[in-house]
Amino acid sequence: MVNLVKMDLIELAVNGEKRLVMARPADTLLHVLREQLGLTGSKPSCKNGDCGACTVLIDGQPIKSCLMLAVEALGHEITTIEGLKDSPIQRAFIDKFAFQCGYCTSGFIMNCHALSVIHPDAGDETIREWLQSNLCRCTGYEEITEAIKSVLAQEPKENNG
Amino acid sequence: MQKVGIGVSVPRKESQDKVTGLAIYNTDYLSPKLLYAWLVTSLYAHAEIKSIDTSEAFKVVGVQAVITGDSYHLLCGPVIEDHPPLAKEKVRYFGEPLAVVIANSEAVAKEAAGKVKVEYNPLPVVNSLASALKEGAPLVHENVAFYKQVKPNEIFSKAGTNIAQHVKIRKGDLPEGWRQSEVIVESNFSLPQSNHIAMEPRNAIAEIKADGQVIIHASTQAPFDVRKILCRCFNLADTQVIVNTPLVGGGFGGKTNVQLEIIAYLASQAVHGRAVKLIESREQDMTSSPGHLGLEARVKIGATRDGTMKALEITLEVDVGAYVDSGSQMTRAMAADCTGPYHIDHVWCDAYGVYTNHTYVTAFRGFGRLSYVFAIERTMDKLAFALGIDPLELRLKNALKSEDTTPTMVRLNKSSIGNLPACLTKIKSMMNWQEGVRRETGSNKVVAKGISCLWKTSSSPPDATSGAIITINEDGTLNLNVGTVEIGSGSKTSLAQILAEKLSMDVNKIHVVMDVNTGISPSHWKTVASMTNFMVGNAVLDAAEDLVEQLRSIASIVLRCPPEVLEVGGGKVYLKEDPEIYIEINEIGNGYEYPEGNSIGGQVIGRGSFIMHHLVHMDKDTGKGKLGPAWTVGAQAVEVEFDTQNYTYKILKAATVIDAGKVLNPKGARGTITGGMCMGLGYGSRESCLYGEGGERKNPQLRTYHLMRFGENPTYLVDFVETPLIVAPYGLRGIAEHGIIGIPAALANALTTAAQVELNQTPLTPETIWQAKRGKLDDSL
Known part of the structure; x- marks a missing residue:
């Protein structure tokens, strides 16, 4: 029988720092980031991988932190929205009015940021494929589209949208 | 002077916080002192509760309390009090909260909630509007006639049926309308219930201090309504309840409803007032908390051959689900606007708010x-x-x-x-x-x-009110404090723009108090109905006028002239005829000191308020x-x-x-x-x-x-x-x-x-x- 109260001390690499946290085997990365490290920028919303509000970067790749156990993050570089400072996509989100209530914003920004690093020349199809993993209930996605496009290469190589 | 006011695309005031993850929502309220609640919800849409066995749940290490509906004699609701916060005797919809586990962590509370055993005796389910309105239909509520009506002018339920609300429109002479019509068309319509899906799931925290002070932290569009309803349900004084609301992660009407605040209060009571946090899972947010109404409609329109509309007969059957909440108000609102924006002389509308064994409903963007x-x-x-x-x-x-x-x-x-x-x-x-x-x-x-x-x-209610308070800082910037919550509509920023325009000031020099605290913030009806800029905006203008009057009065002494010849703008009080003669508002906003030390004035506080006027309840018959x-x-x-x-x-x-x-x-x-x-x-x-x-x-x-x-x-x-x-x-x-x-x-x-x-x-x-x-x-x- 699983001992639910058993906790392990683990070291996570978060936003360039080594942080010690106590985690149960069943604790998600989202839970530990928020409840133990106070990094509440990553948001709980569906806790089922459907909405993307909890998106963080694991070694630069966007991951839904509600679907990853804290222990799975051992040995990986975790970047949360709090680790992103004055990046072009953050400025673009403000300039383009790409958020309203702001609850989905951290997740969208992390995903957009990773997209702009991994596929700086992404075209419409790639943008769509990436950003469909996040939900926004306030905007009609128009301003988020403008924001991501403004930080991607001016002349997309891919022109399939 | 840079003037930034009306008609300018000012980025929202809380922009930096929202792109850096530093914006705080109610879910982000963390503290080691918190206990966590988890709802046990009904697996049946309509059933008698035969028994609830909580003994296994209590055995889970870390469980502090388990509460069930049968411990309370409590009915709540904003219009008619038909709603036990935790189901009692029977459940009326799938997902209805019927017990709450309070524990040291959410994981423990959730685990223990799974061990609460409920025995049901299933009842016939009212699963559609048609079945609810059938002769001899099973009743969702047997005792409608005995429920207390909070707003008796606004609800007309029919005892012995599932009709919770009946609103009539009788304008003109309908038979005459049909006589004038040369072409008549008819259709039937069916629209299902839906969900709000604010990205921040509904959640609340309650704490009861030793002196009886109740502190609520809630993700709500209506902090003042939360206070009002808690006071009514639990016989508390206004001053005993303080509701705090930080940024709200979307609402769309779904957070006008007061539900989790009541349950969190009961949960806190059960653990001697300790702070209890209750966050719904997405699934609970979609089933246990209210959604958007369903509708069946029959429409008949008559017109002359040239297309002039003459007559409308419309029947609206609204699926309000298991409890009325604001379903009756939406039924009324739909009836009141039932023609659409068209002129028709002869109109009959019968709008029914109907109980079913579906999740109950509350306000949703557009209010029906x-x-x-x-x-x-x-x-x-x-x-x-x-x-x-x-x-x-x-x-x-x-x-x-x-x-x-x-x-x-x-x-x-x-x-x-x-x-x-x-x-x-x-x-x-x-x-x-x-x-x-x-x-x-x-x-x-x-x-x-x-x-x-x-x-x-x-x-809106005919007596809906709003208030605003403006103060002046040492650096000449202003603070604007209003009771509307920031749910994403940008209202705090719009209100700063209204004030900036009024005082000819740079909007960046106006700070807005982002959070609402019902003990400090001027009250505001609710952040709903697209009325914030209208209602609170009027209160802000009123407060600005009050501020200007006080500034002119003090400046008139300093500048040695009657107040009437002074104007306020750009952070200064100046002579209309010669703006070169002026005094900065920060020099007089918190008292003015003469060179030798004598002082006059004191803190200038602009106070403003607004109340709706000339609104009239709808007549029951017409x-x-x-x-x-x-x-x-x-x-x-x-x-x-x-x-x-x-x-x-x-x-x-x-x-x-x-x-x-x-x-x-x-x-x-x-x-x-x-x-x-x-x-x-x-x-x-x-x-x-x-x-x-x-x-x-x-x-x-x-x-x-x-x-x-x-x-x-x-x-x-x-x-x-x-x-x-x-x-x-x-x-x-x-x-x-x-x-x-x-x-x-x-x-x-x-x-x-x-x-x-x-x-x-x-x-x-x-x-x-x-x-x-x-x-x-x-x-x-």
Whole structure:
């Protein structure tokens, strides 16, 4: 029988720092980031991988932190929205009015940021494929589209949208 | 001096916090002292609770308390008190909270909640409006007549039936209307319940201090209503309850409802007042907390051959679910606006709010208009077709204007109704309407357009109030404190713009208090009904005038002149005739000190308030009355590309033209409208609460309940008309909800034209279009 109260001390690499946290085997990365490290920028919303509000970067790749156990993050570089400072996509989100209530914003920004690093020349199809993993209930996605496009290469190589 | 006020796209005040993850929402309130609650919810839609065994739950290490409904004699509700916060004796909907586990961590509370054993005795389920209204139907509530009516002027339930509300409109002489009509069309409509899906799930924290002080932290649109309802339910004094609300992660009406705050209070009580946090899972948010109403409608419209509308008979049956909450208010609001924005002399409307064993409902963006507008606007298209008149021209011909009367007999003027014909004229050219509404584009593809109008008034209580307080800092900047919450509409920023405009100041020099604390913030009815800029805006202007008067009074002493010759602007009080003679407001905002040390003045505090005036309850027999100060009107259109073989479609364009009175923040206004449009396209094309045969919810997850996703959105076309509302700040009208209202109807009109079959229900999926096309009975290939 699983001992639910058993906790392990683990070291996570978060936003360039080594942080010690106590985690149960069943604790998600989202839970530990928020409840133990106070990094509440990553948001709980569906806790089922459907909405993307909890998106963080694991070694630069966007991951839904509600679907990853804290222990799975051992040995990986975790970047949360709090680790992103004055990046072009953050400025673009403000300039383009790409958020309203702001609850989905951290997740969208992390995903957009990773997209702009991994596929700086992404075209419409790639943008769509990436950003469909996040939900926004306030905007009609128009301003988020403008924001991501403004930080991607001016002349997309891919022109399939 | 840089002036940044009205008509400028000022980024929202909380922008930096929202892009850095530092914005704090109620879910982000963390503290080691917190206990956590988890709801045990009903697996049946209608059943007697035979027993609840909590003994196994108590054995889980870390459980502090388990509470069940049978410990309380408590009924709550904003209009009629029909709702036990935890089900007692019987459950009335699938997902209804019936017990709460309070534990040291959420994981423990959740685990223990799974060990609470409930024995049910299933009852016949009222699973549709038709079954609720059948003769001899099982009753969702047996004792409606004994419930306390909080607002007796606003609810007319019928004992011994499932009818919780019946609103009548009797305008003109209906038989005469039919006599004058040369063409009559009729249709039936069916729209399902849906969910709000604010990205921040509903949640609340409650703590009861030793002296009885109740501290609530809630993700709510209505902190003052939370206070009012807690006080009413638990016999507390106003001063005993403080409700704190930080930024709210979306609401769309769903957070006007007071539910989790009550349950969290009970949970805190059970653990001697310790702070208890209750966050719903997404699934609970979609089943245990209220959604958006369902509607069945029958519409009959008569007109002369030239297209002049003469008569309307409309029956609205509203699925309010298991408890009334604000369902009765939405039923009333729909009836009051039941014609759509068209002039009709002879109108009968019977609107019923009906109890069912579905999840109960609360306010949703548009407060019911989205649903009845669908029925009216689809019938308008049917009438246009029958008359052989262009659907846009038919709307233009009948659009309400000055001197016309509404269904509730309010005589309109230019200020109160705005300019719908101008909206229609604009959308006509935006959508290239003259090229025709249907064209075949080859390989089984058809491009078609549909149109809809909208109108909405506030449906606020006649005594709704707002307040505002302005103070001055040492550096000459201002603090603006108001009781509206920031739910994403940008209202705090808009209000700063209103103040900036009034005082000719840079908006960056106006700080807004972002959080609401009912013990400190001036009260505000609720952050709802697109009324914040109107109501609180008026209070802000009032406060600014109070501030100006005080500043002139002190400055008149310092500058040695009568106050009448002074003006306030740009952070200064100056002589009208010679602005070079002035004093900075920061020098007098907190007392003025003469060189030798003598001081005068003291802190300048601008106080302002606003209350609705001349609103009148609707008459029980005729509906005559006035529910809001004015209307916002608009026109919307959708263009689709439809595949005539497999009935799939792509939404190419969606357009909205709204009479905004005055656009405060152009980029913000566009985003508010397109956000509403996107939500309307989601409701029209895919969203619905699916109930199984036993009333169990089939799709309580974002994996099975689909929202519009990135890239599925069409090209948006948005424009504004500006007809000032003279009683509003700078002439503005509410626009926050309106983007959604006509969109499902416009989509259905476009698809009806494309598929050449009447589409009178939502969601409009390829399957439902196929069913309509083949006839409902033939649903197999």
